[in-house]
Amino acid sequence: MGAGKGEIRVLGIETSCDETAAAVVSWSRSTGPRILSNVVLSQVEEHAAFGGVVPEIAARAHVEALDGIIEAALAESATGLAEVDAIAATAGPGLIGGLLVGLMTGKALAAATGRPLYAINHLEGHALSARLEGDVAFPYLMLLVSGGHTQIVLVKGPGQFERWASTIDDALGEAFDKTAKLLGLPYPGGPNVERAAANGDPHRFDLPLPLKGEARPDFSFSGLKTAVRQAASAIAPLSESDVADIAASFQNAIVETLKDRVGRSLERFQAEFADIAGPVLVVAGGVAANSAIRSALLELCRGRGFTFLAPPMELCTDNAAMIAWTAIERINAGIRPDAEAMALGPRSRWPLDERAAPLIGTGKRGAKA
Ligand code: KG4
Ligand code: ZN
Numbered sequence: 001m002g003a004g005k006g007e008i009r010v011l012g013i014e015t016s017c018d019e020t021a022a023a024v025v026s027w028s029r030s031t032g033p034r035i036l037s038n039v040v041l042s043q044v045e046e047h048a049a050f051g052g053v054v055p056e057i058a059a060r061a062h063v064e065a066l067d068g069i070i071e072a073a074l075a076e077s078a079t080g081l082a083e084v085d086a087i088a089a090t091a092g093p094g095l096i097g098g099l100l101v102g103l104m105t106g107k108a109l110a111a112a113t114g115r116p117l118y119a120i121n122h123l124e125g126h127a128l129s130a131r132l133e134g135d136v137a138f139p140y141l142m143l144l145v146s147g148g149h150t151q152i153v154l155v156k157g158p159g160q161f162e163r164w165a166s167t168i169d170d171a172l173g174e175a176f177d178k179t180a181k182l183l184g185l186p187y188p189g190g191p192n193v194e195r196a197a198a199n200g201d202p203h204r205f206d207l208p209l210p211l212k213g214e215a216r217p218d219f220s221f222s223g224l225k226t227a228v229r230q231a232a233s234a235i236a237p238l239s240e241s242d243v244a245d246i247a248a249s250f251q252n253a254i255v256e257t258l259k260d261r262v263g264r265s266l267e268r269f270q271a272e273f274a275d276i277a278g279p280v281l282v283v284a285g286g287v288a289a290n291s292a293i294r295s296a297l298l299e300l301c302r303g304r305g306f307t308f309l310a311p312p313m314e315l316c317t318d319n320a321a322m323i324a325w326t327a328i329e330r331i332n333a334g335i336r337p338d339a340e341a342m343a344l345g346p347r348s349r350w351p352l353d354e355r356a357a358p359l360i361g362t363g364k365r366g367a368k369a
Contacts, residue, residue, distance in 0.1 A: 008331055011084045012324025015102030016094025016122045018043040018053045020065040021320035024077035027328045033132050036077030038321040039069050051187045059097025066105055081113055088327035091119035092347030099346030116337040118327035119344045123352045125322035127155045129315045130282040132325045141269055146285030147173035150219050152265045153352055158329040163353040164265050165217035173287050175221035179228050179250050183243045193247045194290050200248030205231045207253040217264035224253055255296040266304045282309045288316045
C-alpha cells in the first residue's frame with residue numbers, strides 16, 4: 001500500500017466549479033491524515049469581467065489546466081503515480097462541463113494505474129474536511145455557507161448525513177454577491193462587501209431578519225436582498241459612505257439572522273445527543289472567510305457549550321485535499337468504491353441527504369458549493 005507500510009495515499013481531483021485543484025493526501029494509523037500537496041488554481045480572473053462564473057469558460061479552463069495541476073500535486077508530494085492507492089474525483093454536484101473534465105481524467109488515471117476510482121460528492125468533501133486537521137468525532141454539525149449552498153447537516157459518518165436546515169431561496173454567498181453588484185462593488189462580492197462594511201455604520205439601515213424567531217430551522221436571504229435594493233434606491237446616487245453603511249447594515253443583518261437560525265440546530269443537537277459532552281459545529285464554504293460571521297458563530301457556540309471549528313481557509317474553500325480525504329474516510333470505513341464508478345457520469349445535483357425534501361431555490365448558479 002502507498003509509499004510506506006500501512007499507509008494509504010490518494011490523489012484527489014476537484015473541478016466542480018471555478019477552481020481547478022489536485023491534491024495528494026495520505027493516512028496511516030500512526031500519523032493520521034497528512035496533506036502532502038494541495039494545489040488550487042482559481043479562475044476568478046477569467047470570470048471577473050462577467051460578474052459570475054461562466055460554465056463554458058470554466059470547463060475550457062479546467063481542460064487546459066488540469067494535467068499540469070495534477071503533475072504539480074504529484075511532484076510536490078514526491079509521489080509517483082504507481083504509489084497512489086486510489087484516485088478520487090468529484091462527480092457532483094456542480095457544473096457539468098467541469099465535472100466531466102475531472103471525472104474523465106480520474107477514470108483515465110484509474111484505468112492506467114489499475115487503481116480504484118472513487119466518485120466523490122463535493123459536499124461530502126466539505127462535510128468531512130474538518131477531520132483532516134482536527135480530532136473531530138462523529139456525529140457533529142456542519143454549516144456549509146458558499147456561493148451555491150447554505151445548509152446545516154448532521155454528519156454521522158462517511159456517506160451518512162441528515163440535512164437539518166437549508167435556505168429556501170438564495171445561498172448566503174449569492175446574497176453577498178448580489179448585494180455587491182447592487183452597490184457597484186467588484187466580483188467576487190463577498191470579500192468586497194466585508195471590506196466596505198468595515199468603515200460603515202451597521203445600524204443606519206433597519207433591514208429585515210428573515211425567518212427570525214420561527215421554529216423551523218431554515219434560512220432565507222432573498223427578502224434581505226430586496227430590502228437592500230430598496231434602501232439603496234431610496235438614497236441614490238450612493239456616496240462612498242452610503243455604500244459602506246449599506247454593506248455594514250447588510251452584514252449585520254446576516255450576522256443576526258445566522259445567530260438565530262443556527263441556534264435552532266444547536267438546540268436540536270443538544271436535545272437529540274444529550275450524552276455527547278463536547279458537541280461541535282464545523283463551518284465550511286467561502287463565506288466562512290468572513291470574520292464578522294466567524295466571530296458571531298464563535299460567540300454563539302461558546303454561549304451554548306459547543307466547540308466552533310473553522311478549518312483553515314484553504315480547506316474551507318474548494319480544494320482537492322477534501323476530495324482525496326473523503327476517499328480515505330470511505331476506505332477506512334470499509335466502503336468499497338462504487339463498482340459502477342467507472343461507468344458513472346457527473347451529477348449536477350447530488351444532495352448529501354437523498355431522503356430530504358428537494359431544496360427550493362438553491363443552486364441557481366449551477367448548484368455549485
Ligand atoms: O466555497 P466558495 O469559495 O465557492 C463556491 O461557492 O463553491 O464560496 C464562494 C462564495 C462567494 O459567493 C463569495 O462572495 C463568498 O463565498 N465569500 C464571502 C467572503 N469571501 C468569499 N462572503 C462573505 N465574506 C467574505 N469575506
Ligand atoms: Zn464547495
